[in-house]
Amino acid sequence: MLVKTPTQSLSAQLAARFAERIATGLLAPGARLPSIRLCAQQQGVSPSTVVAAYDQLLAQGLVEAHRHRGFYIRNRALALIDKALPAINSDIGNAPNTMPASGFAAQHVPVNATALIRGMFQGGSDKPQPGLGVFPPDWLDTPFLPGAIRRVTSGPQLKAFSLQYGEPAGDAGLRQALSARLNTLAIAASSEQIITTVGATHALDIVSRTLLRAGDCVMVEEPGWAIEFARLDALGMRILPVPRGPDGPDLAVMARYCELHSPKLFVSVSVLHNPTGYCLSPASAHRLLQLANAHNFVIVEDDTYSHLAPEHATRLSALDGLQRTIYVSGFSKILVPGWRVGFLAAPTHLYEQLLDTKLLATLTTPALLEKALAWCIDQGQLRRHAQQVRTRLDQARGRSVTLALAAGCTFVAPPAGLFGWVDTGVDTDALAQRMLDKGYLLAPGSLFHATRAPGTLMRINFCTTQDTAFWQMFKTVRACM
The missing domain is CATH 3.90.1150.10 (Aspartate Aminotransferase, domain 1)
Structure with missing residues (x-):
C-alpha cells in the first residue's frame, strides 16, 4: 500500500516501485505497464498520480510511450546509447536474438540473465x-553435510587443500564417484571423461565457449530455461528455438534449421524438462541422434534434475555412448546450492579442449567441497x-x-x-x-x-x-x- 509521507509523494513511491522491478528484471524490456486507469485501481491512487509516476519513469529513460498503445519498458542499454549518441536509431537491437522456424534474421533476447536471477532470488517476502x-x-537441510566437512578438514588435510590448487579436471575421488553414478544411468563414462565445474551452468558455459564462436547458430528447446537463452545471447550466438513436445523436440523444425543454418549445437533437457516436466521417448531419442549424425552437430544434455527422475528414463548420452553428446549435471538442486558443484562428461576427442576452457576461466575447482561431496556419494548419503x-x-x-x-x-x-x-x-x-x-x-x-x-x-x-x-x-x- 502506498502511503504519502512528508518526504516522498505517492507518485515518487509508485515510480520507485516500478523502477526497482525494471532493475531486477521482474519487468523485462518490451513489457507493457498497466494502463493509467488500471494502475490507479490496482494501487488505490488517483489517475493523476499514475500519470506523474509514468512521467518520472519516462524522464529516467526506463519506459517509452507509444501513441494510443500505452507505456512499455525500454531496453536499458538502448537508453544509455540514446543519451550518449542521440543520432543512433533507438530501435536498433531492440528485438530478441532469436531465429524463428522460418529462419529469418536474428536479433537480441529481451532477457537479462543476471537481472532475472536477482529478481527470482531476491528477498522481501516471507511467503512461499x-x-x-x-x-x-x-x-535440503541434512545432518550429514557438517560431518562430511569435518571429515575432509580433519588433521593436516585442511592445510593441504587450502594452500595448493586442486587437480585441473577436479578431485579424482569425486570423478570416480561420478563415473559410478553415471553407470547406474547406463552412461558409460570413465573418470578421465569427467570434468568438475562450478555448478551445471558453468559446465554449459564451458561447452559453449569451447565449441562455438560469435554468430554460430544454436538450437535450444522452447519453452526452456530463460537463463540459457540469455547466456547464449550474451555470447553472441544465434538462437534457434525448437518447440518441445511430450516425446521430445520437434524434429521437423530441427531438420529445417539444419538445412538453412547448419547449427553447431543443440541444448536439450531429456528428463523432467523445465518447465513442462516432459521426458524424452526412446523413439524420439533415436531419430534425434540420427539427425545429429547426419548434420554434424553436438548435443548438450542438461540433466540437472537427474536425482528426481527414474534411473531408467531415456537419456541421449546413454544411447549415444558419449560420442556426439556431452552430459551435464550438478548438485545445486538436490543437495548443496551453496557449494556450486557441477560436472560434465564428454567424448574423449573433446575432453582436452573442454578442460583448457575450464582452466582459462577458473584454473581449478574447490577440492575441499568436492572431496566432501565424494564422501556423501560413496557413503550412500546422497542416494x-x-x-x-x-x-x-x-x-x-x-x-x-x-x-x-x-x-x-x-x-x-x-x-x-x-x-x-x-x-x-x-x-x-x-x-x-x-x-x-x-x-x-x-x-x-x-x-x-x-x-x-x-x-x-x-x-x-x-x-x-x-x-x-x-x-x-x-x-x-x-x-x-
Whole structure:
C-alpha cells in the first residue's frame, strides 16, 4: 500500500516501485505497464498520480510511450546509447536474438540473465514463492553435510587443500564417484571423461565457449530455461528455438534449421524438462541422434534434475555412448546450492579442449567441497537423501495439483518432477505484477520463451504452492482481471 509521507509523494513511491522491478528484471524490456486507469485501481491512487509516476519513469529513460498503445519498458542499454549518441536509431537491437522456424534474421533476447536471477532470488517476502526454481532450504537441510566437512578438514588435510590448487579436471575421488553414478544411468563414462565445474551452468558455459564462436547458430528447446537463452545471447550466438513436445523436440523444425543454418549445437533437457516436466521417448531419442549424425552437430544434455527422475528414463548420452553428446549435471538442486558443484562428461576427442576452457576461466575447482561431496556419494548419503526428497515431492505435488485445479488452472503437461506447467486463463505477465504487490513471485510463461511475449501459461514450483492462502489470493487477483 502506498502511503504519502512528508518526504516522498505517492507518485515518487509508485515510480520507485516500478523502477526497482525494471532493475531486477521482474519487468523485462518490451513489457507493457498497466494502463493509467488500471494502475490507479490496482494501487488505490488517483489517475493523476499514475500519470506523474509514468512521467518520472519516462524522464529516467526506463519506459517509452507509444501513441494510443500505452507505456512499455525500454531496453536499458538502448537508453544509455540514446543519451550518449542521440543520432543512433533507438530501435536498433531492440528485438530478441532469436531465429524463428522460418529462419529469418536474428536479433537480441529481451532477457537479462543476471537481472532475472536477482529478481527470482531476491528477498522481501516471507511467503512461499511459487515462481522459484529451487527446493526450499528446509528440504535440503541434512545432518550429514557438517560431518562430511569435518571429515575432509580433519588433521593436516585442511592445510593441504587450502594452500595448493586442486587437480585441473577436479578431485579424482569425486570423478570416480561420478563415473559410478553415471553407470547406474547406463552412461558409460570413465573418470578421465569427467570434468568438475562450478555448478551445471558453468559446465554449459564451458561447452559453449569451447565449441562455438560469435554468430554460430544454436538450437535450444522452447519453452526452456530463460537463463540459457540469455547466456547464449550474451555470447553472441544465434538462437534457434525448437518447440518441445511430450516425446521430445520437434524434429521437423530441427531438420529445417539444419538445412538453412547448419547449427553447431543443440541444448536439450531429456528428463523432467523445465518447465513442462516432459521426458524424452526412446523413439524420439533415436531419430534425434540420427539427425545429429547426419548434420554434424553436438548435443548438450542438461540433466540437472537427474536425482528426481527414474534411473531408467531415456537419456541421449546413454544411447549415444558419449560420442556426439556431452552430459551435464550438478548438485545445486538436490543437495548443496551453496557449494556450486557441477560436472560434465564428454567424448574423449573433446575432453582436452573442454578442460583448457575450464582452466582459462577458473584454473581449478574447490577440492575441499568436492572431496566432501565424494564422501556423501560413496557413503550412500546422497542416494538416501534424494529418495527422501522424491517421496516428499510426490506428496507435495499431489496437494499442489489439487489446489491448482480447484483454483481453475489446467495442466498443459502431466504433473511431474519439481514443476507444473499450467494455464491460468489470463495474461500471466500482468498477473505476475499484481501478485508481486501481494508478496508472491510468479514465473510467467513468457520467461521460458526466446522471444518474450505475453501468454496465459506459468510455471509453478510444487514445493511452494501447497499454501491455500496463495491460491485464494491467486483467485481473487485473477477475478479482478
